[in-house]
Amino acid sequence: MNLIILLVVGGLIGWVASMIMRTDGQQGIILNVVVGIVGALLAGFIITPLIGGASIMDGAINIQSILVSLLGAVVLLAIVNLLRRGTVR
Numbered sequence: 001m002n003l004i005i006l007l008v009v010g011g012l013i014g015w016v017a018s019m020i021m022r023t024d025g026q027q028g029i030i031l032n033v034v035v036g037i038v039g040a041l042l043a044g045f046i047i048t049p050l051i052g053g054a055s056i057m058d059g060a061i062n063i064q065s066i067l068v069s070l071l072g073a074v075v076l077l078a079i080v081n082l083l084r085r086g087t088v089r
Helices: 002-020 029-051 063-085
Strands: none
Touching: 002 029, 002 063, 029 063
């Protein structure tokens, strides 16, 4: 059950991050889920230890973990845009 919740929340986070970075038209549902989950992983390893709390990958779904995961997904998309296009956008 946790896997299904992680996929749904990761998809929503990836979708919102792609809308923030204006890459929504280039991505599909699968890539939104991947961006959301990888962004949550990135945030869980880098941002969460700095501010405390738990990440979505640990099973904690609250406002703080969602916002941190969203920040990780936006940073991930910015890095991908920088490598692909030479600009963050």
